[in-house]
Amino acid sequence: MPAEIREDVIVATEHIQAPPEVVFPYFTDPELIVTWIGQRAELDPNPGGLFFLDMGEVAAQGSYLTVDPPYRVVFTWGIPGNDALPTGSSTVEVVLTPDGDDTLVVLTHRGVPSSHIGDHRAGWEHQLGRLVVAAS
Amino acid sequence: MIVARVPPTPTPTDAVLRALADPHRRQILRLVRDTEVPAGQIAAGFAMTQQAVSQHIGVLKQAGLLTERRDGPRRLYSLREEALEPVRDLLAEFWPDALRRLKRTVEAANPRTVKE
Numbered sequence: 001m002p003a004e005i006r007e008d009v010i011v012a013t014e015h016i017q018a019p020p021e022v023v024f025p026y027f028t029d030p031e032l033i034v035t036w037i038g039q040r041a042e043l044d045p046n047p048g049g050l051f052f053l054d055m056g057e058v059a060a061q062g063s064y065l066t067v068d069p070p071y072r073v074v075f076t077w078g079i080p081g082n083d084a085l086p087t088g089s090s091t092v093e094v095v096l097t098p099d100g101d102d103t104l105v106v107l108t109h110r111g112v113p114s115s116h117i118g119d120h121r122a123g124w125e126h127q128l129g130r131l132v133v134a135a136s
Numbered sequence: 137m138i139v140a141r142v143p144p145t146p147t148p149t150d151a152v153l154r155a156l157a158d159p160h161r162r163q164i165l166r167l168v169r170d171t172e173v174p175a176g177q178i179a180a181g182f183a184m185t186q187q188a189v190s191q192h193i194g195v196l197k198q199a200g201l202l203t204e205r206r207d208g209p210r211r212l213y214s215l216r217e218e219a220l221e222p223v224r225d226l227l228a229e230f231w232p233d234a235l236r237r238l239k240r241t242v243e244a245a246n247p248r249t250v251k252e
Contacts, residue, residue, distance in 0.1 A: 012231035016239045018246045026238055035245075036238040101248075105238070107231050 010109040020096040020103045024070035027094055051075040062092075071096050077109070148200065149222040155199035156223070160184070161192050165201060165215055172205065172212040 016023055026032045028045035038053040038060075045067045053060045062076030078089040090111035097104045155161055160182065167173055167181060179189040193213065196202045200219040205212045 010228065010231055012235050014232075014235035014239050016242050017248060018242045022246050023238075023242055026242060035241045037234045105235060107235060109231060 012107045014105045016103045020070040020098055023096055023103045027073045151199040152223055155195050155201055161196055168213050169215045172214045175211045
């Protein structure tokens with residue numbers, strides 16, 4: 001499904017044929033999360049707990065803000081050492097809504113510095129380019 | 137899952153990503169993002185030979201990230217912002233691509249018995 005960029009917000013949605021109880025741990029269990037994003041993860045799914053994802057060339061790091069199984073999880077997201085998107089500078093909110101026996105996943109990434117060409121946009125876009133390459 | 141063993145053809149986006157992969161070149165882009173800057177002035181900002189700076193400018197030009205204008209003997213450079221568009225699109229695909237993998241993984245690990 002497509003994403004739309006509105007100012008500094010990215011929204012992505014997906015429909016999954018499994019209930020939220022099955023989908024939710026894929027955002028909190030290090031062994032499950034790496035089956036779809038990253039290569040190695042350190043996750044402490046409690047408010048304030050570490051969110052760390054090694055994606056090969058680049059890592060994402062932040063902390064969990066809200067963990068409300070099996071419907072909602074919010075964590076901060078940044079790239080360690082990158083001025084454009086420092087650790088914990090943006091927020092990813094995942095909402096799992098039951099749809100019969102299935103789940104509608106809505107992921108909202110806020111605080112992405114994309115709306116103007118600041119000091120660091122080139123750096124940020126380069127990092128994201130690497131991120132995209134590393135994660136796919 | 138797509139299984140492709142053919143090496144992918146380099147795209148303009150690859151050239152832009154490669155151009156952005158160097159900190160000196162990103163610095164050059166910062167210098168020219170708001171205003172046209174003469175080549176000499178760009179070179180003056182770096183502790184490397186003029187030739188090395190020219191090479192970086194060449195890579196940026198090839199990737200379409202710089203516009204060059206001649207003013208008598210001087211060459212003036214400015215950022216060509218449109219060249220960053222494909223990279224931005226790439227960024228926009230990051231989460232949808234990830235969620236698509238999540239869908240495949242979850243559904244493969246939790247197959248439903250078929251009911252029509």
